[in-house]
Amino acid sequence: MKQLITILIIILILVAGFTFAPEYMKPAFLTELSETEHDDDDDDDDEVNTRQQLVDGKLQVRIEKETQQLAGIRTSLAENISVRSENRAFATVIDIKEIIDLRASYRNVAARREVINTNYRNASKLLEQLKVLHKEARNISARELQEAQSSWEEYRARMRAADVELQNIRATMVQKWNTEITDMALKDDSEIFNRLTQREEFIILVTLKAEQQLDPNTAFVFVNRIDDRMHARKAYFISPAPFSDSTLQGETYFFRTNADKIRIGMRLYVWLPGTGFTGQGVNIPEEAIVWYAGKPWAYVQVDDELFSRRSLIDAIEVSGSWLVKENFDVGEKVVTSGAQTLLSEEFKWAIPDEDDD
């Protein structure tokens, strides 16, 4: 019994010694017995060293030349291009058969009026002669005179009726097609209208979006059947349109454009001069863009090893690239391959540690 008690005392001393010894005094491998501890010979779980540095108050990324090659970072020189900002709208190619019909009616009435006018003039002369004869010699009967008088009055009434009809047709045309087109249509030698009637050109109805307005000085816009600004053709201003597109809400205008490959009823894309950016700018290719914090950015190589991230302020997207007026200069080296790698390097601390979940 005495011996057993002694053994137990020794055990207690051992327990106490092991339990109360400070953690760092215990052998390292014993503390690693638990499953949660492991050799951390990986990367940078706790300390993240980025190549970020502050140069002239701006955060920049320094990448050595060899590393640039390793990471496949490539740049291209920023070029100068000139554009103006544009708004996109839609248009419909409209059928001018109605105006041609009205023009035909107008011309028929005008021709008829011409005939009536001739008859009226003849009747007028005849009436004057008969009046003289009747007054001077009573060579003709009063009945004959009355007949000539009524004939003259009839022609006069018919002429007035034709005039009213002509006015009505014109008013109808103006109502729907506006004065410019009506005048063009009614003008005998309108070259434009001739091209329209010969289907060399079409009138298109351009509908602006609710918030859009057409610059009063707009002489032409660009249109295309497909959403391709580069190959769009010009359409020339005619006049504001008195009616709207059945499917779109907004101000409407008539433009005319070349009829090549365009058919009546087609819907077209329209590019109108915008109110924003106009003039020259720097072209930033799409592959240089990285989105961060709600804005598009691009990296510029500022010296052999330094890269700076710059915001694309008021940039506009023009078919596959972005155009900026500020923050970038022509001839600067814009990173076109590896921009995301640079962003990752700059925000290396934010890279998720997949094994700590």
Add this chain to the structure above:
Amino acid sequence: MLSAIVRFSINFRGVVIAIATLLMVYSVYSLSRAGLDIFPEFSPNLIVVQTEASGYSTEQVEVLITRPIESALSGLIGIDHVRSESIQGLSIVNVYFDEDTDIYRNRQLVSERLAGLTNLLPEGVGPAVPVPMASSSATILTMGVTSDSKNLMELRSIVDWNLVPTILSVPGVADVNVFGGEIKQLQIQLDENKLHKYGLGINEVTEAAKQATGIFGTGFIENVNQRLTLSVTGLPDKKEELADVVIKHLDGINITLGDVANIEYGAEPAFGKGAIMGKEGVVLMVIGQYGANTLNVSNAVEEAIQGLDQIFAINNIQFHPTLFRPANYIERSVTSITGHLLVGGIFVVAVLVVFLFNFRTAFISVMAIPLSLLTAILILLEMGINLNIMVIGGLAIALGEVVDDAIIDTENIFRRLRQNRLLQNPLPMKDVVFNASMEVRGSVVYASFIVALVFLPLLHISGITGRLFQPLGTAYILSIMMSLLVALTVTPALCYIMLAKDELKNIEPPLMRFLQPLYAKSLSLISCAPYLIVFVTVLFCLAGLFVLPNVGGQFIPNLREGHYIVHTSSISGTSLEESIRVGNQLTKSFLEIEGVTSVSQWAGRAERGADTFGSHYSEFEVDLEYNLSGKQQQTVLDNIREILEEYPGIRFEAYNFLSERIYETISGYTTPIVVNIYGNDLNALDRKATEVAAVMQTIEGASGVQVQSSTDTPLLQIGLKLEKLKQHGLTPVEIVTSIKTAFEGLPVAKYQEDNRIFDVAVIFPGQKRETYEDVRQLLIKTANGSLLPLYEFADIRQLSGRYNILHQDGQRLQSITSHVVDRDIVSFMDELEEKILKEVQFSAELYPEFTGAAIEQAKAKEELIILSLLVLAVVLMLIYIAIRNLRHVFLMLLNLPFALVGGVIAVILTGSSLSVGSLVGFVTLFGITIRNSIMLVSHYQYLVDEEKHPWNLEVAIQGAQERLPSILMTALVTALAMLPIAIGSDNPGREIMGPMAAIIIGGLASSTILNLLIMPTVMLKFGKFSQTE
């Protein structure tokens, strides 16, 4: 009882030998049919539920999918805890069950709950499925295909419809994760210009496409005589036919799908991409089933795909069948370790022959090795434990010891038989063998139990360490127990058969004749200065204990698998395209490293994979030349790490595969201090986490304080303007559907191509799904038929969204982690808790939890210490029972630090570090050391008790001399059996066992010196032997 067994074995020696022979034959037969694996199953009792939610944002996935799944699974019997992660398009719920529950029953329970969940999930999501149960090492093979002439879509079709089904048909394959290539779809690629031209909306085309084709069953008709099945043919299944399907009749003209869209075979939006040797292709990862044997399955898969090389070559496809083959490592390890065991075995025989100078005794002793080990293997196999490197390790460290019992027994019987011959009236042989056998029972039985007992705590270590090392412990204990059984039965039987009638030459073995006088002289010399000796011994021990904490440690040593896994991660939101570009650059550099044979990469994730990696994440398989040594492999790894460290914009990890698997299996934060904040409001959680992190940073000793799960991912937020929608007669869902159709694609039907089934989907062409402007300009058809761009109806802004949302037990969670430097973790934790509760305001809906690896570790350690102490108590009692003297028990304990010092010196000399394997080495060492001491002390007791000698220097020297052969032999046998493994331990197959072996050899050397040279003097001076009553 022991005497009855020994007597029975001598009397029925033929039966005993026959049983032993039968057991050996059967064991060899069983062994030949057993499979080999790398590690035991070490994965936790875990069911992973995965739900695909294509197109859903992180927040939507969390609320609509993860939460219902967590609710459905809550309350299942045996659940330990539930963790989940919701990311864009995917929900992963990890259900951890108690370790002692049946994994198949757990899976059944989970499946039953999930079955009732289908209706609760949003349309088009899921289903929620438990992912196939994979083996711990998971990957069986990684292979890949590339081609110069076939495109990625063709490659993927060949993989999905030819290669994968072939591999899946192999028993033991759980799944094949396919990365890269392009999944074929018959796509109705909308042309916005044409839609505009005809004034058609996306929805109208989608509806028409839904009516265009499909695969349907149409039933049957039946009359009194027959049943006739109805089958409709002619449904369009070619792109030309599909193009002719009418969408709308407009002004007398039919507008067809072909009028408004290009009908093309296109690629489904991808989750992942793959590249092999820097060339885009398809990478396949063959996943082994839970419990499947890597080597067997690997061979079966290779057999199944045999011959495909030629077919691929004919089709101009480059097949890479072994981008990674874990079985290579098993084969190399097994070849290496069996070779070393064989060499070790030869050493053992040589030692026995030299020491005993008698082939018969050597043969009897050696027979204990195969008998004990094979019987242990047989029992292990019957217990359902697969053979693996850890089991082999257990057998390897037992190799030197299983022979010990037999040596002690045989040596004693041999000696007593010889002495008996010299007697005037020799005793009957049976009695001599019996008595000699019983004489050493103390050393044999108690010592064996002690050796086995010290291993018991190893069987009770929890977690992954336990799962890894339990088979090793089991194999070791079983071998020791079997060797005890052999020593009690077969050894006496064999001794009687082979030695009793032999002419035993009464000559001492030459080595002993040479050693014993020298030994006696040394002992006399040493005994002159007992206090000096004790002082030197204590000094030596203290020096060793002082050095010990400074030896570096690691969980498991570097395994030399001839293969490395590299993970890279960029900022979230990085595209697959960019990940592959980065990968190609890295691949190019890796391939320039000498010794690297192939590099393959996958980025993102596979369709059914259990991982939640985004497109910013990549994994590389770097395969090395077959015969690279450990050092060369380390050089390759160093080079790889150098390149990765140099590469900008990535975080990385580079491991060997098995370490990677083990670390991947370890769950929970790996940092010692973790504060979890639970709550419902994600933004409030973020704010609170920042506050806690700020407080944490002010505490002395805090290092690397991090807020977890705070990573953002870029997103384009489309905020609908409801007023505008009302104005144009649109519903919100119409807009959402149009966006989804345009950019995500909407599958509308299936079509069949031979036996392959593909989706028919309406989508925008690839080049129209790239930019911010593409989204802004998406045309939406209003109620009055006009087409207006999306920005008319919505505010479109680029924002940062949450990359992931984590849950623990169904609650939203934000964690702050920290390391502790130069400070005691417990006091740090106390101060942290006090400060945070004082300085940070928490509400009922927002509360903290203080945890971390340190807490978990402390719990695990406490359990281990209690168990170790219990075992220590039992061991002390056993020693006491064996030698019956408390004073001697304590004197023997002097051995332990002395052995420890030898082990530490060995670690330092071999340049390795301490690992869990080293602990096993020390445990083994203590067992052997105590046994050797028992052998000596119990013999002294025998001399005093039985042979009536007085306790003095002569008796001390005589006893030591008589025990010299046994002690020296057992120590040498154990050490030499380990020697080949210890040499070059940084090579395949020896990484875990090597350090153990070195420690055992070192410790044995020091403890044997102590036992032979110092212990007799200590016993003489401080011991007290008197004749027991």
